[in-house]
Amino acid sequence: MPxxxxxxxxxxxxxxxxxxxxxxxxxxxxxxSSRLLAQRLGLTASQIRQDLNxxxxxxxxxxxxxxxxxxxxxxEILGVSRGTTAVLIGVGNIGRALCNNFxxxxxxxxxxxAFDVNPALVGQSLGRIPLLHIDTLxxxxxxxxxxxxxxxxxxxxxxxxxxxxxxLGVRGLWNFTNVDLHLHEHDVQVEDVHFADSLMTLCYRxxxxxx
Amino acid sequence: MPxxxxxxxxxxxxxxxxxxxxxxxxxxxxxxSSRLLAQRLGLTASQIRQDLNxxxxxxxxxxxxxxxxxxxxxxEILGVSRGTTAVLIGVGNIGRALCNNFxxxxxxxxxxxAFDVNPALVGQSLGRIPLLHIDTLxxxxxxxxxxxxxxxxxxxxxxxxxxxxxxLGVRGLWNFTNVDLHLHEHDVQVEDVHFADSLMTLCYRxxxxxx
Numbered sequence: 243m244p245x246x247x248x249x250x251x252x253x254x255x256x257x258x259x260x261x262x263x264x265x266x267x268x269x270x271x272x273x274x275s276s277r278l279l280a281q282r283l284g285l286t287a288s289q290i291r292q293d294l295n296x297x298x299x300x301x302x303x304x305x306x307x308x309x310x311x312x313x314x315x316x317x318e319i320l321g322v323s324r325g326t327t328a329v330l331i332g333v334g335n336i337g338r339a340l341c342n343n344f345x346x347x348x349x350x351x352x353x354x355x356a357f358d359v360n361p362a363l364v365g366q367s368l369g370r371i372p373l374l375h376i377d378t379l380x381x382x383x384x385x386x387x388x389x390x391x392x393x394x395x396x397x398x399x400x401x402x403x404x405x406x407x408x409x410l411g412v413r414g415l416w417n418f419t420n421v422d423l424h425l426h427e428h429d430v431q432v433e434d435v436h437f438a439d440s441l442m443t444l445c446y447r448x449x450x451x452x453x
Numbered sequence: 454m455p456x457x458x459x460x461x462x463x464x465x466x467x468x469x470x471x472x473x474x475x476x477x478x479x480x481x482x483x484x485x486s487s488r489l490l491a492q493r494l495g496l497t498a499s500q501i502r503q504d505l506n507x508x509x510x511x512x513x514x515x516x517x518x519x520x521x522x523x524x525x526x527x528x529e530i531l532g533v534s535r536g537t538t539a540v541l542i543g544v545g546n547i548g549r550a551l552c553n554n555f556x557x558x559x560x561x562x563x564x565x566x567a568f569d570v571n572p573a574l575v576g577q578s579l580g581r582i583p584l585l586h587i588d589t590l591x592x593x594x595x596x597x598x599x600x601x602x603x604x605x606x607x608x609x610x611x612x613x614x615x616x617x618x619x620x621l622g623v624r625g626l627w628n629f630t631n632v633d634l635h636l637h638e639h640d641v642q643v644e645d646v647h648f649a650d651s652l653m654t655l656c657y658r659x660x661x662x663x664x
Contacts, residue, residue, distance in 0.1 A: 254495075256653070257649065257650035285462060335550030345649070413659040414659025416655050422476070440468075442561065443465055444625045444626075445561060446530070448600055
């Protein structure tokens with residue numbers, strides 16, 4: 243499958259397809275029309291057909307999509323079963339919330355360890371995630387080659403840490419710091435988590451028919 | 454402006470437009486072509502023109518967009534300056550992280566109070582957010598009519614709390630619990646925050662040219 247032909251906007255929608263198909267599959271739905279799938283996702287049926295055509299289709303005109311096949315195919319494209327490895331940097335409130343409550347495994351990610359500067363935290367564990375001192379990060383990365391780093395450290399430390407992680411071979415940064423990271427010299431992908439986008443969308447929708 | 458004609462997909466992109474235009478404006482850019490704006494946003498120029506046409510345009514063929522005007526117009530559509538009010542339910546890790554670190558005001562939202570069941574927390578404050586006991590929620594909502602509730606409570610409590618908030622007149626739920634909330638009887642909008650979607654997108658992109 244020629245990845246370079248898939249637009250970022252399509253890639254961005256794939257996890258939503260995956261999640262909805264997983265829910266449909268779990269609730270026993272075996273087949274769904276592009277119209278109904280579109281309704282669930284808030285997209286148009288033609289957009290869904292276009293999106294899935296980037297990967298060679300999956301649908302049969304008039305018969306809709308086989309939910310479990312499509313879920314498995316999109317999971318394969320997303321690499322959910324490949325086991326991406328990750329480290330988390332910064333065990334403040336948000337880092338702790340992710341370690342304790344977020345199901346990394348369900349997204350196909352193995353969180354190997356969390357790092358912090360605070361010596362009081364080191365040696366503890368969060369759930370099953372070991373908590374290590376940031377000074378051991380270089381050695382840890384050399385030994386375990388994590389693909390992804392979760393950035394939940396204070397924002398003023400983020401740019402320098404992003405550089406350091408890039409040099410350590412990390413290929414993706416999941417950035418919760420709201421800092422715009424510029425790493426053009428490195429082959430590193432940055433995914434910014436912008437809570438505000440979601441909240442502003444909600445405010446718009448919640449206002450409804452008000453003048 | 455006839456809101457009902459704007460598709461959910463367009464509404465979902467507006468905060469991203471707003472954020473990028475804000476950044477451009479702050480860095481002194483006064484005018485931008487739809488091509489360059491598209492590049493920044495990972496969209497096509499024609500998609501941007503279509504999106505903005507839903508609201509009557511703003512662009513002049515060949516001259517690009519006036520950054521500050523467009524930012525202000527989209528901010529107006531999103532209602533950033535109207536001051537939506539909110540309460541937060543559940544002061545665990547994620548609730549605490551939002552109260553301490555998330556800039557609600559920048560998204561045009563005034564967070565009035567946070568609620569929890571834990572008596573040890575009550576009476577404290579998180580930054581400038583007062584922390585109140587959940588038993589006082591009904592009286593608080595009657596007095597202050599918050600438009601939005603942030604759901605950061607344990608997932609098993611979420612459906613019941615969502616019902617309660619709907620009855621109390623809340624019109625939007627910002628849902629961090631990963632529970633699918635069904636509130637079809639009520640006129641309440643739900644915005645789910647799905648961390649996994651963002652992480653899976655990153656994993657895909659970070660794999661890059663790997664076979």
